[in-house]
Amino acid sequence: MTGWDKFLDAFFNAKVMAKYLPDIVAGTLLTIELAILIVFSGILAGLLLALVRSLSIRPLNLLIIFVVDVLRSLPPLVIIVLLYFGLPSAGWSPSGFMSTWLSLSLVLMAFSEEIFWAGITSIHKGQWEAARSTGLGFGPTLINVILPQALRLTIAPLTNRTIAITKGTALGTVVALHEILGMASSAVSNSYNPSPLILGSAAYLILFIPVVIAARWIETKYSWKR
Amino acid sequence: MTSIVKAYGVHKHFGHLHVLKGVDLEVAERELVFVIGPSGSGKSTLLRCLNRLEQPSSGSIEVAGIDMLSPKTDINHARQHIGMVFQSFNLYPHMTALGNVMLALRKVAGKGKVEAEQLAHAALARVGLADRAHHRPAELSGGQQQRVAIARSIALEPRVMLFDEPTSALDPELVGSVLAVMRDLRESGMTMIVVSHEMSFAKNAADRVIFMDDGLIVEQGPPAAIFDTPAHDRTRAFIGQIQQH
Numbered sequence: 001m002t003g004w005d006k007f008l009d010a011f012f013n014a015k016v017m018a019k020y021l022p023d024i025v026a027g028t029l030l031t032i033e034l035a036i037l038i039v040f041s042g043i044l045a046g047l048l049l050a051l052v053r054s055l056s057i058r059p060l061n062l063l064i065i066f067v068v069d070v071l072r073s074l075p076p077l078v079i080i081v082l083l084y085f086g087l088p089s090a091g092w093s094p095s096g097f098m099s100t101w102l103s104l105s106l107v108l109m110a111f112s113e114e115i116f117w118a119g120i121t122s123i124h125k126g127q128w129e130a131a132r133s134t135g136l137g138f139g140p141t142l143i144n145v146i147l148p149q150a151l152r153l154t155i156a157p158l159t160n161r162t163i164a165i166t167k168g169t170a171l172g173t174v175v176a177l178h179e180i181l182g183m184a185s186s187a188v189s190n191s192y193n194p195s196p197l198i199l200g201s202a203a204y205l206i207l208f209i210p211v212v213i214a215a216r217w218i219e220t221k222y223s224w225k226r
Numbered sequence: 227m228t229s230i231v232k233a234y235g236v237h238k239h240f241g242h243l244h245v246l247k248g249v250d251l252e253v254a255e256r257e258l259v260f261v262i263g264p265s266g267s268g269k270s271t272l273l274r275c276l277n278r279l280e281q282p283s284s285g286s287i288e289v290a291g292i293d294m295l296s297p298k299t300d301i302n303h304a305r306q307h308i309g310m311v312f313q314s315f316n317l318y319p320h321m322t323a324l325g326n327v328m329l330a331l332r333k334v335a336g337k338g339k340v341e342a343e344q345l346a347h348a349a350l351a352r353v354g355l356a357d358r359a360h361h362r363p364a365e366l367s368g369g370q371q372q373r374v375a376i377a378r379s380i381a382l383e384p385r386v387m388l389f390d391e392p393t394s395a396l397d398p399e400l401v402g403s404v405l406a407v408m409r410d411l412r413e414s415g416m417t418m419i420v421v422s423h424e425m426s427f428a429k430n431a432a433d434r435v436i437f438m439d440d441g442l443i444v445e446q447g448p449p450a451a452i453f454d455t456p457a458h459d460r461t462r463a464f465i466g467q468i469q470q471h
Contacts (some may be wrong), residue, residue, distance in 0.1 A: 130317070
């Protein structure tokens, strides 16, 4: 066997790939499920926190800033491990799926809160004043005037951050989650051949490239001339 | 004549800055009052206190029979009666001209979609922009944007209109179109308080000119008296300065 053949056999072994394809597909479906849950709960929670913060209730804001800063400082893996291995001592044993979902949602919540907040504060105060001077209340002004402008500004950073964090589902392997990477690694140990990792990488690409393209599309669609 | 605006002893502090030092202002219905004065004299702050965009530190303000400073007053309801036009237009960039005018009609005045649209079209027609209803602010000139902003206010049929340097951000050739709309409003009997340095407009449209300096009203009177025979040195100096331009 030449070096090239060895390389092909190691990474593009058709037999091994065919055998473990169903596992990778199952892992991909689990990853999709988890990613969708994380994106929904994380962004929604982040938006809610940013809205609460805009009410300018000082003690509440200090609490939000503290929580957000802690969550942004901790490596996501640490949070996952803390929940999965730590919480059982406190009487609740979340599954690997639950731990990963919760951890990454919290991290996405923290980052998206900061992004939404930056968007809201970047809107010129004249927009608030114009709306309020016509008799529009705080809430309707926020929803009809401020948020539509702020959200447009957040789309690009939010998409990048969301992609980065949802890719963190791969961290679930350490808590025995059978997502793409988990499936691929156990296939590697069972087959003594790394080809399933290539399959796994392909699965990540198939999953995230459309998201990146969709993000570009959304960005153009919601832009307007200023 | 009944006063529609009654402000007495209005003070405003920003931290250590004492911006308004006890201003008394009464404005009669259908009156057009011009407020002039050097920058930092407190004229914009006074205007912004009248609809409580700024909270005065002390004093009393009544507009159209509503006590603006009472905690019992529904400020959002009260502001419907007080239109405001800003130096920087402050149109909503994500909405068309029509959308800008319709928003408060829908959400504040509680009009249905069809009625709000009719009223908004009528308001835009009044400022001469019927054909620009579906344009976004970025597609309009500064003068057109300011006229949309005026339409946004008058659509709510306010009792008083406040203008905060409405033409200061405009190129000279666009000022005329905005002043024409203001003149038209005045002829329709709108009560107006205008902070501006458009002297020729003040001379032929204002009932009264107020000169403010250092947080106080220094003197006031008919335009001719203030511009041609000011009683105070500070007024004379200020008018001399702006007439050089």
